[in-house]
Structure formats: structure tokens, C-alpha cells
Amino acid sequence: MQPELGGIQVAVMGGDARELILVEELVASGARVNVIGLPVKSGADGVVIYRDPTECLMDIKAVILPVPGINEKGFLYCTLADQPLALTEELMAKIPADVPVFVGMARPLLAQMASQHRLRLIELMKLDEVAILNSIPSAEGAVQMAMEMLPITIHGSSAFVVGFGRTGITLARLLGAMGARTRVVARKPEHLARITEMNLVPVPFHHMAETLGEADLIFNTVPAPVLTGEVLEKVSPEAVIIDLASAPGGTDFRKAESLGIKAVLAPGLPGKVAPKTAGRVLARVITRLLVEEMAGS
Numbered sequence: 001m002q003p004e005l006g007g008i009q010v011a012v013m014g015g016d017a018r019e020l021i022l023v024e025e026l027v028a029s030g031a032r033v034n035v036i037g038l039p040v041k042s043g044a045d046g047v048v049i050y051r052d053p054t055e056c057l058m059d060i061k062a063v064i065l066p067v068p069g070i071n072e073k074g075f076l077y078c079t080l081a082d083q084p085l086a087l088t089e090e091l092m093a094k095i096p097a098d099v100p101v102f103v104g105m106a107r108p109l110l111a112q113m114a115s116q117h118r119l120r121l122i123e124l125m126k127l128d129e130v131a132i133l134n135s136i137p138s139a140e141g142a143v144q145m146a147m148e149m150l151p152i153t154i155h156g157s158s159a160f161v162v163g164f165g166r167t168g169i170t171l172a173r174l175l176g177a178m179g180a181r182t183r184v185v186a187r188k189p190e191h192l193a194r195i196t197e198m199n200l201v202p203v204p205f206h207h208m209a210e211t212l213g214e215a216d217l218i219f220n221t222v223p224a225p226v227l228t229g230e231v232l233e234k235v236s237p238e239a240v241i242i243d244l245a246s247a248p249g250g251t252d253f254r255k256a257e258s259l260g261i262k263a264v265l266a267p268g269l270p271g272k273v274a275p276k277t278a279g280r281v282l283a284r285v286i287t288r289l290l291v292e293e294m295a296g297s
């Protein structure tokens with residue numbers, strides 16, 4: 001079988017253990033990978049390591065940034081690099097407009113810089129394919145945290161999942177399969193119907209506050225303030241809240257603390273609990289998108 005990526009040259013800039021796997025997988029698919037800000041083994045077939053970001057971007061057909069992209073000061077997320085790496089305006093100007101730039105989720109600065117330089121930014125976490133596959137390590141990681149925080153088993157516990165999107169569905173199914181008495185809070189009638197079909201207990205949002213008092217465990221997946229101070233007043237101080245929604249989460253953490261409820265924000269679980277799986281998910285999707293790009297060019 002011909003390697004799918006047939007010698008295409010791509011740049012991988014920074015990242016964490018996920019991008020180490022991504023580099024391996026891209027090379028296995030036939031790409032030539034320029035790398036900066038990641039401790040890949042030098043001399044590996046198909047990989048060239050750079051210290052100068054401008055050189056790293058020469059003649060490339062795609063740029064792959066770390067899943068979280070850049071911070072508010074313009075530095076790439078590089079947990080394994082020996083020095084910080086900035087994505088400057090000057091560097092961005094070197095990326096041709098037709099070259100796709102992959103990132104997990106673009107924070108405001110990256111989105112603004114990309115639009116200014118008319119770059120083709122592809123936000124992988126917005127793709128259902130990535131979000132659904134990533135929901136598996138997210139759900140497993142959330143359950144792992146719950147097991148560490150609770151003095152009781154998941155089996156037989158009273159668990160609530162707030163939100164029934166890509167993450168909420170997977171988490172609710174996992175909790176149900178583990179024997180938790182699982183209630184799922186959703187707002188759409190069709191979602192409430194699906195929750196019933198899954199043999200879980202549907203809770204419309206307007207009934208959430210009155211039922212949460214029975215919870216041992218609450219997982220939030222809604223990226224909006226849903227576990228407000230008023231709602232938290234109804235929650236037992238023995239309960240544990242794990243908020244998976246993107247920062248700042250959907251929980252009033254200050255109020256939770258004042259009520260003595262253990263509540264934590266749990267960002268980036270796939271990269272933390274299953275970097276190999278998460279790296280393979282990225283590789284699978286980026287490879288498919290690059291093959292489509294090559295077919296279209």
C-alpha cells in the first residue's frame with residue numbers, strides 16, 4: 001500500500017505527548033515532518049528537527065500547532081521544550097495563505113492573528129469526529145478523578161451529568177454501564193427522549209435544582225454558568241463536582257468552596273489521561289484532511 005501522505009512536508013510546532021505520537025503517525029503515513037519545540041529523536045526517518053522557526057516553516061504544505069495553540073502572550077503551548085517558542089507576527093507572515101494551519105481550539109489572540117494574516121485556521125476540536133473520539137478519554141479521565149475524590153464506588157452512586165452533547169453522552173453512557181444511578185440534565189425534548197431510551201433518567205433543566213440534592217457526584221459539560229450559587233445551595237456538601245466545560249467552567253467555584261462542596265475544573269483530560277490515544281485521534285483526522293487537501297489541489 002502507498003503511504004497516504006506521499007512525501008508531503010508539514011511543520012509541527014510545539015505541543016506535548018500527543019504531538020510526539022502525532023509526529024510518529026504522520027511519518028508512518030509518509031509525511032516529511034519539520035519539528036520544533038518537541039523532543040523527537042533526531043535522525044528518525046522523515047523527521048527534521050529545527051531550532052529556527054523560520055527554517056522550520058520553509059516549503060511546508062501544512063502547519064500543525066499544539067492543541068491549545070498559543071497563550072495570551074503569543075507563546076506556543078510547549079510543555080516538553082527546553083525553551084519557550086513564540087508564534088510571532090513575522091512568522092505568521094511567512095505562512096502562505098493556502099497552507100492549512102491546524103490547532104485544537106483557537107483562543108482570541110490566535111484567531112485574531114490568523115484573520116489578520118488571512119490564514120486558513122482549522123480548529124480540530126470543533127469537528128464532531130474529533131470531539132466524539134476525544135470524549136472517550138475525557139469520560140474515562142473524569143470517572144478516574146471521581147473515583148479518586150469519592151469515598152464510595154461509582155456503582156450505586158447517584159450521578160448527574162449536566163449537558164448531553166458529545167462529551168455528556170459518552171460520560172452518561174459510561175456511568176450508566178458502571179452501575180451509577182445516572183441522571184442527565186438536558187434542555188431539548190429530543191435529548192430527554194434519547195436519555196430515556198438509554199435507560200438513564202432524564203432531567204429537564206428547570207427541574208435540575210430540585211433534584212441535585214440527591215447527587216453524590218455531578219459532572220458538568222455545559223460551557224455556561226449552570227451550577228450557579230443558587231443551584232449549589234441545593235447540593236449536599238458531601239457531593240463532588242467535576243466540571244469538564246472549557247474555562248471558566250459552568251460552576252460558581254467560589255460559592256461551592258464557601259458551601260464546603262468539593263468542586264474542580266478538569267481541563268484537557270484526553271492529553272493528560274491518554275496522550276497516546278489523543279495523539280492518534282489527531283493523527284487520524286489530520287491525515288484524512290491532508291489527503292483531501294492533496295486530492296483537491
Ligand code: NAP
Pocket residue numbers: 131134135138163164165166167168186187188205221222223224226243244245246266267268269270
Ligand atoms: P457540545 O457537544 O457542544 O455539548 C454542549 C452541551 O451543553 C449540549 O448539551 C448543549 O445543549 C449544552 N449547552 C450549551 N449551552 C447551554 C446553556 N446555556 N444552557 C444549557 N445547556 C447548554 O460540547 P462537547 O464537545 O460535549 O464539550 C462540552 C464542553 O466540554 C466544552 O466546553 C468543551 O470545550 C469541553 N471539553 C472538555 C474536555 C476536558 O478534558 N475537560 C474534553 C472535551 C470537551 P444543547 O444541545 O441543547 O445546545
